[in-house]
Amino acid sequence: MPGATQDRRPASAQAFVRQGPAPAQPPPASESFAGGLRGNLFGDWRTSLATLAVLTLVGLALPSLLRFLIFDAVWSAPDGELCRAPGAGACWAFIAQKLPYFIYGSYPESQRWRVDVTMFVGAVLIVWLLWLDAPARRLAAFLFFVAYPLQGFILLHGAPALGLPRVETHLWGGVFVSLLVASVGMVFSLPLGILLALGRRSRLPALKLACTGFIEFVRGVPMITVLFMANTMLPLFVPEDLAPDRLARPLIGVALFASAYMAEVVRGGLQAIPRGQFEGAAALGLRPWPTLRLVVLPQALRHVIPGVVNSFISLFKDTTLVAIVGIFDFLKTIEAARQDPAWAGPTISATGYIFAALFYFAFCFGMSLYARFVERRLGSAAA
Amino acid sequence: MSDHMSDPAQDAEGPAIEMIGVNKWFGAYHALRDIDLIVARGERIVICGPSGSGKSTLIRCLNRLEAHQSGRIIVDGIELTADLRRIDEVRREVGMVFQHFNLFPHLTILENCTLAPIHVRKLARAEAEELASAYLRKVQIAEQADKYPGQLSGGQQQRAAIARALCMSPKIMLFDEPTSALDPEMVKEVLETIIGLAEEGMTMVCVTHEMGFARQVADRVVFMDDGAIVEINRPEAFFTAPKHERTRLFLGQILK
Ligand SMILES: Nc1ncnc2c1ncn2[C@@H]1O[C@H](COP(=O)(O)OP(=O)(O)OP(=O)(O)O)[C@@H](O)[C@H]1O
Ligand SMILES: [Mg+2]
Numbered sequence: 001m002p003g004a005t006q007d008r009r010p011a012s013a014q015a016f017v018r019q020g021p022a023p024a025q026p027p028p029a030s031e032s033f034a035g036g037l038r039g040n041l042f043g044d045w046r047t048s049l050a051t052l053a054v055l056t057l058v059g060l061a062l063p064s065l066l067r068f069l070i071f072d073a074v075w076s077a078p079d080g081e082l083c084r085a086p087g088a089g090a091c092w093a094f095i096a097q098k099l100p101y102f103i104y105g106s107y108p109e110s111q112r113w114r115v116d117v118t119m120f121v122g123a124v125l126i127v128w129l130l131w132l133d134a135p136a137r138r139l140a141a142f143l144f145f146v147a148y149p150l151q152g153f154i155l156l157h158g159a160p161a162l163g164l165p166r167v168e169t170h171l172w173g174g175v176f177v178s179l180l181v182a183s184v185g186m187v188f189s190l191p192l193g194i195l196l197a198l199g200r201r202s203r204l205p206a207l208k209l210a211c212t213g214f215i216e217f218v219r220g221v222p223m224i225t226v227l228f229m230a231n232t233m234l235p236l237f238v239p240e241d242l243a244p245d246r247l248a249r250p251l252i253g254v255a256l257f258a259s260a261y262m263a264e265v266v267r268g269g270l271q272a273i274p275r276g277q278f279e280g281a282a283a284l285g286l287r288p289w290p291t292l293r294l295v296v297l298p299q300a301l302r303h304v305i306p307g308v309v310n311s312f313i314s315l316f317k318d319t320t321l322v323a324i325v326g327i328f329d330f331l332k333t334i335e336a337a338r339q340d341p342a343w344a345g346p347t348i349s350a351t352g353y354i355f356a357a358l359f360y361f362a363f364c365f366g367m368s369l370y371a372r373f374v375e376r377r378l379g380s381a382a383a
Numbered sequence: 384m385s386d387h388m389s390d391p392a393q394d395a396e397g398p399a400i401e402m403i404g405v406n407k408w409f410g411a412y413h414a415l416r417d418i419d420l421i422v423a424r425g426e427r428i429v430i431c432g433p434s435g436s437g438k439s440t441l442i443r444c445l446n447r448l449e450a451h452q453s454g455r456i457i458v459d460g461i462e463l464t465a466d467l468r469r470i471d472e473v474r475r476e477v478g479m480v481f482q483h484f485n486l487f488p489h490l491t492i493l494e495n496c497t498l499a500p501i502h503v504r505k506l507a508r509a510e511a512e513e514l515a516s517a518y519l520r521k522v523q524i525a526e527q528a529d530k531y532p533g534q535l536s537g538g539q540q541q542r543a544a545i546a547r548a549l550c551m552s553p554k555i556m557l558f559d560e561p562t563s564a565l566d567p568e569m570v571k572e573v574l575e576t577i578i579g580l581a582e583e584g585m586t587m588v589c590v591t592h593e594m595g596f597a598r599q600v601a602d603r604v605v606f607m608d609d610g611a612i613v614e615i616n617r618p619e620a621f622f623t624a625p626k627h628e629r630t631r632l633f634l635g636q637i638l639k
Contacts, residue, residue, distance in 0.1 A: 276485040277485060279481065279485060280481065282448060283446055283478070283479035283481075283485075283548070284474070284551060285474040285503040285551065286498075286499060287471070290502050290503075294498060294502065295487055295498075299488065
């Protein structure tokens with residue numbers, strides 16, 4: 001039969017030899033933003049249903065929220081009179097009037113420039129440090145970690161010799177104390193945490209036991225307990241005249257508490273470094289300490305950025321607990337201002353707490369965004 | 384590069400490596416059994432043997448990534464003991480290349496190569512970079528210097544690892560299965576780099592199953608089984624007339 005000799009295999013199974021070069025083609029155009037949005041939100045019936053449900057919920061809550069926060073809000077008023085009117089929304093006038101108190105606590109009015117200068121210098125140094133491409137970041141680190149604490153202490157606490165009257169710490173309060181507690185906590189908890197994590201992995205049994213014991217003990221008690229212990233026990237252990245200041249005690253407590261958590265975060269990162277990295281470094285003649293500093297820690301810390309930021313965020317929020325041992329942090333100043341009879345009214349507490357929530361959220365979300373940015377940068381560097 | 388040549392003054396010191404009655408245990412497991420091996424300066428040794436026979440363990444004892452428990456190991460005239468200073472000295476003389484490269488992923492290829500010269504040999508950065516560029520050119524990946532290890536092919540990574548070891552100007556190079564994690568088409572480029580080194584007179588000990596390579600560069604082939612050296616011979620004799628039954632079996636399996 002003539003047909004039988006024909007090749008009956010499907011075309012795809014036939015041999016193929018390309019005759020010319022395969023021309024390069026441009027990649028397919030990426031979707032427009034609106035198109036992508038439509039696809040993501042209303043891709044199929046299940047996504048559409050979820051989108052609609054969420055939109056309905058937002059639609060129900062949003063108008064009354066906006067009315068309270070913006071349209072019915074009282075923006076300026078000399079006292080609580082207007083805010084007490086029926087149907088009045090958030091009393092932003094209260095926040096505006098109490099703002100200096102929220103920021104400085106009872107720090108004497110004539111000396112508040114000292115707080116301003118300290119916060120400004122701190123902000124500049126932090127931006128310098130966090131901006132990854134900034135010049136001379138080593139200098140920034142030195143200034144921030146060594147010079148700045150000294151400057152801050154002298155300026156805030158005062159040095160009569162320099163013509164700066166003393167301002168005792170019981171007058172300190174507000175945002176500036178919250179930021180102080182948080183930054184001392186962060187600045188000390190990371191290096192302390194690294195040391196504790198290394199100690200816990202040490203081959204020296206005594207060191208290992210001490211670090212493990214510290215971490216487990218501090219993690220095993222509530223932060224409030226640590227604060228009370230710092231407050232009441234530290235003075236017992238050191239001579240009367242050397243007893244740490246009443247603000248320094250919770251600072252130490254917060255730093256120690258945070259470092260125990262940090263240690264476990266860092267240890268997770270150390271655990272993830274493969275043995276080959278240690279061996280590669282050892283074979284090159286690197287001693288254990290340089291190996292740690294140059295090879296292991298940079299990689300381990302990169303792995304744990306999300307965990308470190310997570311710890312920083314919870315530390316930042318936990319600073320509100322220092323109020324329990326009598327420190328006037330930001331939240332405590334709101335607590336106190338809310339009791340002012342001149343401003344008494346049904347919306348004052350809500351306004352104060354919303355303001356506090358916005359403050360804490362802005363800082364924590366900022367940290368989270370920055371961490372994501374750094375991760376992306378490092379991720380694209382060492383793919 | 385002239386610094387690879389062992390200079391005659393040091394030849395007078397004796398062999399590059401001496402292992403005398405070396406034993407090593409992992410817990411109760413006897414991993415190295417009475418190892419005697421002397422490697423002359425400029426000699427190229429290939430070690431082969433079945434998996435688990437102790438090849439890696441042997442080569443890792445030579446720069447004290449593993450500690451032996453009895454016998455003596457003398458590298459470049461320095462006896463390896465628990466003394467940290469001697470371990471440092473030996474590691475400065477001995478370069479090592481691993482199966483899985485062990486490059487530092489957070490550093491660029493150039494930084495991988497300059498790290499030890501700067502922090503161990505205390506070279507100035509500029510000098511270290513010049514040295515590193517020269518070796519990267521030599522292994523033919525100069526254009527990859529600013530990339531990170533993750534952006535390179537396996538063969539390129541292994542050549543970078545070789546350059547990194549060479550930057551310490553070692554007198555002896557150890558290779559532990561340098562090509563067995565590579566795709567076949569990359570094996571050749573790495574082997575050619577190693578052959579280039581061999582031709583310059585570098586003393587080397589190489590664990591490998593690349594028998595063509597062994598034939599071409601080895602002065603002697605060492606066959607290990609169950610933690611012991613079973614046979615040492617010149618490559619022609621080793622491949623054509625293996626004396627030991629185990630060697631014949633092994634060669635039969637891998638050459639077929
Ligand atoms: N750190 C260790 N702890 C316990 N046992 C080990 C350790 N390293 C190696 N061994 C054991 O020692 C023996 C020799 O291992 P080695 O890695 O030297 O073998 P090898 O010849 O290199 O094998 P391969 O060809 O698979 O790499 C093996 O049985 C292995 O299980
Ligand atoms: Mg091995």
